[in-house]
Amino acid sequence: MIVVTDATHRYGSVEALRGVSLLVAPGQRVVILGTNGSGKSTLARLLNGSLLPSSGSVEVDGVSSSPETTRRLAELVGYVRQDPRNQIVSPVVSDEVAFGPRNLGLSRPDVLSRVDEALEVCGISHLRHHMTTELSGGQQQLLALAGVLAMRPRYLVLDEACSQLDEATRRRVRAIVRDCRERGVGVVEVAHFAEDVAGADRVLVLERGRLAWEGEPGGFFLSPGALSSSGLRDDPLSPVLSSLAASGCDLTEPLDEKDVVQRLGVSGAPSDRLTAPSPAADEADEAPAAHELCLRDASLSYGDTAALVRANLSATGVTLLLGASGSGKSTAARLLSGVLAPDDGSAELDGGRVRAGRIGLAFQRPEDQLFSDTVIDDIAYGPRMAGHGDEATRAEAIDAARRLGVGSDVLGRSPFELSGGQMRRVALAGVIAAGPSAYVFDEPTAGLDAPSRREVRELVSDLAAGGAPVVVITHDAAEWIDVARRVVFLAGGRVTGDLRASEVRANPAPFEAAGMLAPLMVRLRAAGRGGEADA
Amino acid sequence: MRSPVALGAYVPARTLVHAIDARAKLVLLVIATVASFASPAPVGLAVAAAGLVVALVASRTSPRAVLRGLRPAALLLAVSVLGNAVVLVGQPGISLAGLSRSVTVVLRVALVVGFALVFSSTTPQPAIADALAALMAPLSRVGVPVTSIAMSASIALRFIPITGEELHRIRSAQRARGARFDEGGVRERLAVWRQVLVPLVVALFRRSDELARAMTDRCYAGEQTTLLGPLPPRDRALVAVGVAWAVVCALF
DSSP states (O other): OEEEEEEEEEETTEEEEEEEEEEEOTTOEEEEEOOTTSSHHHHHHHHTTSSOOSEEEEEETTEEOOTTTHHHHHHHEEEEOSOGGGGOOOSBHHHHHHHHHHHTTOOHHHHHHHHHHHHHHTTOGGGTTSBGGGSOHHHHHHHHHHHHHTTOOSEEEEESTTTTSOHHHHHHHHHHHHHHHHTTOEEEEEOOOHHHHTTOSEEEEEETTEEEEEEOHHHHHHOHHHHHHHTGGGSTTHHHHHHHHHTTOOTTSOOOHHHHHHHHHHTTOOGGGTSOOOOHHHHHHHSOOSOOEEEEEEEEEETTEEEEEEEEEEEOSEEEEEEOTTSSHHHHHHHHTTSSOOSEEEEEETTEEOOTTTEEEEOSSGGGTOOSSSHHHHHHHHHHHTTOOHHHHHHHHHHHHHHTTOOGGGTTSOGGGSOHHHHHHHHHHHHHTTOOSEEEEESTTTTOOHHHHHHHHHHHHHHHHTTOOEEEEOSOHHHHTTTOSEEEEEETTEEEEEEEGGGTTTOOHHHHHTTOOOOHHHHHHHHHHHHHHHO | OOOOOOTTOOOOOOOHHHHSOHHHHHHHHHHHHHHHHHSOTTHHHHHHHHHHHHHHHHHTOOHHHHHHHHHHHHHHHHHHHHHHHEEOSSSOEEOHHHHHHHHHHHHHHHHHHHHHHHHHHHSOHHHHHHHHHHHHHHHHTTTOOHHHHHHHHHHHHHHHHHHHHHHHHHHHHHHHTTOOSSSSOHHHHHHHHHHHHHHHHHHHHHHHHHHHHHHHHTTOOSOOOOOOOSOOHHHHHHHHHHHHHHHHHHHO
8 A cells, every 4th residue: 555644845945745645555546637747746756765755754565755765665666757768777678677676686587587577568578689779669668667567566656658659559558557457556647638537546636736636537527626627628538538427437447439439329418529520620621821841752761771661741731640659750750840851752841842940840859859058048049040130039039938838937947957848838939939931840749738738739720820831740649630631641651641630530540551549539439420320 | 760770889689699698708808809919920810810700700790890990090000000111211112021010910900899899799788787797796805896887887888879869869959940060161060069069968967867767766776686697508618719719829
């Protein structure tokens, strides 16, 4: 049992967590929700002893956290972070998994058998001799999970561990976690998505460091207060789950699409919850586009590996670029933005070759994109390089900061001191500051809470409404599909589909053709349509 | 995103050399280095070179990689060959004795580079660290923190590709926002590079902090179970063969 009693944590004089209590029993799954900066990660780190409470107490299976017990707590409570890249210690997969067990003072045969077991459980035994740097992001996260499971923790903390994963890998991680729970491992999950709440035993909502709501998932979706303080009111799936909860569905069980659709139909809940909206995006379909960003027969290889093969795509308005990890999405983004040049073919903006710096490129990880000493310098870098005068540069930077909601109090700080959400805003402000005529956004909402994700979607829609093509690369197709105009699917470096967004919103087929799993929202809509046809 | 394999970086494969225990390989590397310098030309040196050929074939390492490995030292080696061969004092001209002497030295350096490449491209960093720790184990009796040194070495090796990665991403980020690395005069280029190096150092410190935290989360406290089992008889035999070969090199 994890017992957190009235825990408070301060970073210097800043109170990140205040008077929070929490119980996690073996085999339970507890989901912690809250907007960016609400104290979720602080609470999570208290659980494995990597942070100590300033007051109150944390006790895991009778061991209370103190400077002397941090190692014991780390052994009892495994911790998986959002970004696998920074958790990997070793360049070889099997050795990476062995790292934890080797620290536990086990004998060599024990270490080796645990490595085998953990690789097996996570389904990556075939990768054991591979280099960790060769793995895709999804495989790296499975590896990080294997590295933690090899230590046989009694509890598992997943700190937004699924937020950078595609649908199929997410599903695998969920299945692995379910197996762990069946063996009695207690799971604490820090999450940002409505979908993560289903199947939880209990839900905690943090708001500005305090416990704002606690209860069962059903109650959560029926409580307007809990939905709004967790930020999940802005999640497109929330209304569906609210209707389900209202129809008396047990949300402590994992969701089953067929069942969901049936329930929504039977209970007389408005089935339009599942019908795709026909927003301005569809009307904009017909409107002439001001600019066009495209790839023509573009190919690129890294050494012997072909990353993109004769890819053709044309982006006007909001265009989604979807594909499993390793499908060539990020390579396409680099070509479209001119950071890399194709070996063959071309990347063009309005018929001319793209040049780095003319296309706004937002990186997958905001910290990968920031490099200046202060926030304002970073945002101003683009306009300054474009040769705008000092005054114009400053005005443009401040305007961009304002549009992204970057407070004037952070402009003088180092971008690396900021929270993930704020860092993302600064990075996006830096991209739009110079006013490029086309944009490429690689996973612009990863790690953001639901309200911030909505704001980014609105920003992208605004930029597109201004005539700029915006290519959005994302794992979270469900979130973007309703604001998109076109959807391009990539698999193995080839374009497998280039469709109007309206043709994709309720149709899992193009996802499957690209070797992906369609998002829950699309599957639900498809199942709903099937139901209508049956009736 | 994949990038071409850095020179000397571990290349996973299934060859005889990959399968040899890292300790045995490390000992063989030391023996080979001694042999490369101790063998008299031309016969001993030829035997030593034959050893390198065997190592390259058995590890499927391309001889071209050895040439690439020599490139950083190429200028130095060229100057040394010229310096030895060209006689300016007395009777100016080409000294054959000097030429053969310096070519011999270049060959010895090439041999050592070749052996080192075979070792590093067939042995993953953690195994190198383990092997170092194992061979230095006697020192732990006199209070030298051998395992910590080995782990530091391993992490330092791990940070070589990370540094390359960070450099690449900072340059991409700046290029994406209009920086030009390939234009302007020397001064402009230097200024652009300064803009890269400062964030690079900051980024590396940040990543090492995060790595340290991830290691603590996984209970790292300095002592680790070694993954090296007893040295297999085959590898003992190989070390013996290596010693015999070195003796032959040195005697001829």
